Amino acid sequence: MLGKYCYNKIYNEDSYKAIKQLPDNCIDLIVIDPPYKLNVNTCENGLKSSNPVTRGMSQTQHELKKKNLHVGIDDELLTEMVRVMKKINIYIWCNKRQLKQYFDFFEKYECNFELLVWCKTNPTPATNNTFLPDIEYCFYFREKGVKLRGSYDTKHKFYIRKTNQEEKALYLHPTIKPLQFIKNFIINSSDVGNVVADFFIGSGTTAVASKELHRNYIGFEIDPEYYKIAVDRINGITAGGQTSIFTDFEQEEVIL
Ligand SMILES: C[S@@+](CC[C@H](N)C(=O)[O-])C[C@H]1O[C@@H](n2cnc3c(N)ncnc32)[C@H](O)[C@@H]1O
Numbered sequence: 001m002l003g004k005y006c007y008n009k010i011y012n013e014d015s016y017k018a019i020k021q022l023p024d025n026c027i028d029l030i031v032i033d034p035p036y037k038l039n040v041n042t043c044e045n046g047l048k049s050s051n052p053v054t055r056g057m058s059q060t061q062h063e064l065k066k067k068n069l070h071v072g073i074d075d076e077l078l079t080e081m082v083r084v085m086k087k088i089n090i091y092i093w094c095n096k097r098q099l100k101q102y103f104d105f106f107e108k109y110e111c112n113f114e115l116l117v118w119c120k121t122n123p124t125p126a127t128n129n130t131f132l133p134d135i136e137y138c139f140y141f142r143e144k145g146v147k148l149r150g151s152y153d154t155k156h157k158f159y160i161r162k163t164n165q166e167e168k169a170l171y172l173h174p175t176i177k178p179l180q181f182i183k184n185f186i187i188n189s190s191d192v193g194n195v196v197a198d199f200f201i202g203s204g205t206t207a208v209a210s211k212e213l214h215r216n217y218i219g220f221e222i223d224p225e226y227y228k229i230a231v232d233r234i235n236g237i238t239a240g241g242q243t244s245i246f247t248d249f250e251q252e253e254v255i256l
Contacts, residue, residue, distance in 0.1 A: 002023065002026050002027075002195070003021045003022050003023050003026075004021055005021065006218075008218075010201055010207055010217075010219035010220065010227065010234070011218075011219070011220050011221075012224055012227040013221075015077065015199035016077055019077065019080040019081070019220075020080065024083055025085070026084055026086070026195065027195050027218075028086055028190050028191075028194035028196065029085075029091075029186065029195075029196045030085060030089070030196070030199070031090075031182060032081075032090070032091070032198055032199055033093040033175065034073040034093070034094075034199070035070060035071050035072060035200070036070065036093075036094065036095040036097070036175075037071065037072035037095065038070035038095070038097070039097075072097070078102075078105050081199070082109070087142075087143040087145060088106070088109055088141055089142050089143065089146045090142075091116075091138055091185045093137070094138070096137070099137065102139050106139075109143060110143075110144065111141040111144075112142050112144065113139060113141050113142075115140075116137070116138040116139075116157050117136070117137060117138075117157065117158050117159065118136040118137075118159045118161065118178075119161075120133075121134075121160060121162045122162045123163070138181075138185075142189070146189070148189065150184070150188035155184075156184075159178075164176060170238045171203040171229055171238065171239050172203070172239040173203035173229065176203045176205060179209055182206055186206075186210060187213065190215055192213070192214045192215065193215065195215070195216045195218065196216070196218075197219070198220075199219075199220050200220070200221070201219035201221045201226075201230055202221065203230050204229070207219050207234050208233060
């Protein structure tokens with residue numbers, strides 16, 4: 001048990017509230033993909049309009065705004081995450097607008113850090129006056145004394161891979177992350193039997209990766225629709241009701 005919560009379960013709850021119920025020092029590793037901070041009211045092309053298309057907002061940006069996935073997270077939640085971790089050991093996906101916040105926050109704990117990069121080979125076409133959306137970042141912070149495990153095959157800082165449209169189609173989440181990336185993070189930064197937490201579990205990628213790697217997991221998802229998708233996925237069912245046993249266990253093509 002983790003306070004009132006159980007291992008190997010995910011909860012349809014707001015992480016800002018739920019994390020307060022977790023005891024101190026109970027988590028070995030956190031892997032999160034929180035909402036990115038996006039400027040969706042004025043797009044990069046500087047145009048303002050109530051119509052997302054004429055404003056230059058992409059379909060994905062529109063979808064993210066609809067689900068409130070454009071607001072970032074605040075330091076209060078990061079402070080709680082530090083409290084629940086045995087030692088700071090955390091992967092955080094982010095965009096360029098969040099790099100400073102996360103770097104400044106963890107610098108005071110004198111953590112070791114890496115900035116991992118996913119370079120997408122087939123980004124969606126950009127609108128006027130912007131670079132292509134072909135990069136995503138993932139910060140890794142670890143406190144002194146946290147050992148890095150893994151192997152030559154799992155410790156790359158740079159992933160070159162096409163966008164994961166197949167997973168998006170199976171699990172209907174706009175920002176689903178490639179399962180193999182998350183498995184690498186877990187292999188590099190935890191041992192079998194450790195507890196891995198994800199406070200923004202989305203379609204359940206961290207839970208599925210943890211389960212396949214024999215770690216214990218706990219996850220939280222605020223959106224009931226995504227929560228159901230994640231529960232089904234953990235149980236081997238796709239959003240279309242098909243068994244997903246072969247898709248999730250398949251090795252993905254990762255060009256390194
Ligand atoms: C970027 S997505 C994560 C996608 C995930 N990495 C995957 O592979 O499917 C962030 C998720 O966090 C959820 N979320 C946002 N705010 C939350 C909160 N306060 N508590 C719990 N979940 C939240 C959103 O509904 C969304 O599904």
